[in-house]
Amino acid sequence: MSDLVRRSLEVFFHPCAQMQDMHDLPPLEVVAAQGVWLELADGRRLIDGIASWWCKSLGHGHPRLLAALQQQAQDFEHVIAANTTHQGLVRLCERLLALANGQPPTAWAAAAPAGKLPGRLSRVFLADNGSTAVEIALKMAIQAQAQWGAPQRRAFACLAGGYHGESIATLSVGNCDLYSAPFRSLMFPALRLEGLPLRTGPDDPRWLDASSEWPALEAQLKPQADHLAALVYEPVLQGAGGMRLISPDLLPRLRSWADAHGVLLIADEIASGFGRCGPVLAGQLAPRPVLPDLLCCSKGLSGGVSPLSAVCLSEEIYQAFWDRYESGKSFLHSNTWTAHALGISVANAVLDVIAEPAFEEHCQGMAALLQAAWRDLCRSWPCLQGVRGVGMVAACDMCGLADGRRWGREVFRAGLAEGVFMRPLGNTLYVFPPLVINAEEIEQLMRAYGRALSRVIGPPPGR
Numbered sequence: 001m002s003d004l005v006r007r008s009l010e011v012f013f014h015p016c017a018q019m020q021d022m023h024d025l026p027p028l029e030v031v032a033a034q035g036v037w038l039e040l041a042d043g044r045r046l047i048d049g050i051a052s053w054w055c056k057s058l059g060h061g062h063p064r065l066l067a068a069l070q071q072q073a074q075d076f077e078h079v080i081a082a083n084t085t086h087q088g089l090v091r092l093c094e095r096l097l098a099l100a101n102g103q104p105p106t107a108w109a110a111a112a113p114a115g116k117l118p119g120r121l122s123r124v125f126l127a128d129n130g131s132t133a134v135e136i137a138l139k140m141a142i143q144a145q146a147q148w149g150a151p152q153r154r155a156f157a158c159l160a161g162g163y164h165g166e167s168i169a170t171l172s173v174g175n176c177d178l179y180s181a182p183f184r185s186l187m188f189p190a191l192r193l194e195g196l197p198l199r200t201g202p203d204d205p206r207w208l209d210a211s212s213e214w215p216a217l218e219a220q221l222k223p224q225a226d227h228l229a230a231l232v233y234e235p236v237l238q239g240a241g242g243m244r245l246i247s248p249d250l251l252p253r254l255r256s257w258a259d260a261h262g263v264l265l266i267a268d269e270i271a272s273g274f275g276r277c278g279p280v281l282a283g284q285l286a287p288r289p290v291l292p293d294l295l296c297c298s299k300g301l302s303g304g305v306s307p308l309s310a311v312c313l314s315e316e317i318y319q320a321f322w323d324r325y326e327s328g329k330s331f332l333h334s335n336t337w338t339a340h341a342l343g344i345s346v347a348n349a350v351l352d353v354i355a356e357p358a359f360e361e362h363c364q365g366m367a368a369l370l371q372a373a374w375r376d377l378c379r380s381w382p383c384l385q386g387v388r389g390v391g392m393v394a395a396c397d398m399c400g401l402a403d404g405r406r407w408g409r410e411v412f413r414a415g416l417a418e419g420v421f422m423r424p425l426g427n428t429l430y431v432f433p434p435l436v437i438n439a440e441e442i443e444q445l446m447r448a449y450g451r452a453l454s455r456v457i458g459p460p461p462g463r
């Protein structure tokens with residue numbers, strides 16, 4: 001253990017970790033990061049196989065994002081977002097709304113004309129992290145329902161296996177007990193829909209068909225219909241809940257049901273959005289266009305360079321807050337770093353990059369390679385089950401191995417020796433690399449995974 005790592009363990013409390021583990025598997029000293037690569041003080045280079053908690057969509061050190069950051073820092077780094085506005089902020093909101101409303105990239109590309117286009121989502125509330133974005137959406141839903149004259153609509157529905165952040169409210173609508181168990185006494189009850197149409201990906205014959213699960217889901221919603229303010233869900237990809245894939249056909253079904261019952265839909269695209277699942281938003285995988293009432297994004301929105309999150313909302317919701325100040329109907333939510341100007345400048349540069357046809361082509365090509373390579377890798381070990389994937393995310397579960405060992409952690413440790421940073425979710429292995437990864441790097445990533453697996457569970461049988 002280096003002196004720096006020893007000093008780090010004296011002072012730094014790592015996120016989402018048992019600190020005792022850190023003595024056995026010490027933190028890595030990073031000295032540089034470029035593209036998909038992390039460079040360590042001991043000279044090792046690791047592929048960032050999970051895009052640094054899923055946010056480095058365009059990789060580390062992207063020159064266009066850094067240029068935007070530097071330019072903005074020269075003008076001003078940040079100013080209070082209450083009572084001020086600026087060029088970059090207005091452009092980002094206009095572009096983000098066009099993107100969220102399903103307009104083609106030409107409508108939100110760098111060269112797109114200024115101004116707002118019509119669409120269901122018509123305003124943007126900015127914040128600085130994903131949990132806060134979801135919390136804002138939950139608060140807006142409750143307050144809007146009350147201001148529409150339905151104060152009894154105070155409950156939320158959510159999906160089993162969902163994850164929406166770390167605040168008490170977002171834990172309440174999530175379903176990752178590992179993270180939320182100590183706080184159960186503070187959490188509010190939410191209707192958790194069980195029996196989801198889980199699928200393996202676009203090759204699954206029932207990918208675009210949730211008809212067999214829908215009646216049971218609808219039956220769970222029915223008794224609560226008059227009390228629900230909103231239903232919150234991760235479209236298609238449930239990230240922290242185990243990289244599970246849900247039939248995109250669930251989305252139009254939820255939309256029709258919500259419209260019929262006066263319930264708002266909150267789509268959490270924080271992990272699934274910005275090209276991860278193929279289209280710019282995972283919700284666009286639905287068999288017919290579906291828009292939520294509130295849409296949350298973060299992570300890839302600012303490429304993991306500078307914190308930013310956004311909630312796009314419908315005009316109807318916006319109007320629920322529109323009145324004289326004395327009415328008490330204002331949305332009086334604020335965070336210091338709301339609409340941070342550096343994050344905004346980077347997000348505009350992210351949109352510039354991802355709107356370019358060459359980027360979409362690159363992602364399509366790499367997604368096909370990644371999915372094929374992952375399936376090949378998983379075929380080699382019978383204990384790798386539940387192989388699934390879409391776009392630039394793929395996963396499987398390690399099954400049937402002896403109890404009492406933290407297999408995922410062992411594979412993670414072996415991966416560090418073999419050149420990949422993977423951090424499995426329990427015994428769920430997955431890849432979620434920066435979208436800028438190239439073909440050679442995908443091959444390197446898979447080979448490193450394979451060597452790590454061989455170290456822990458032995459070479460593939462028959463070889």
Ligand SMILES: Cc1ncc(COP(=O)(O)O)c(C=O)c1O
Nearest residue numbers: 129130131163164165239270271
């Ligand atoms: C779907 C989803 N929602 C919300 C969050 C919370 O975002 P943050 O970590 O920025 O608070 C995450 C984070 O992983 C996420 O994956």
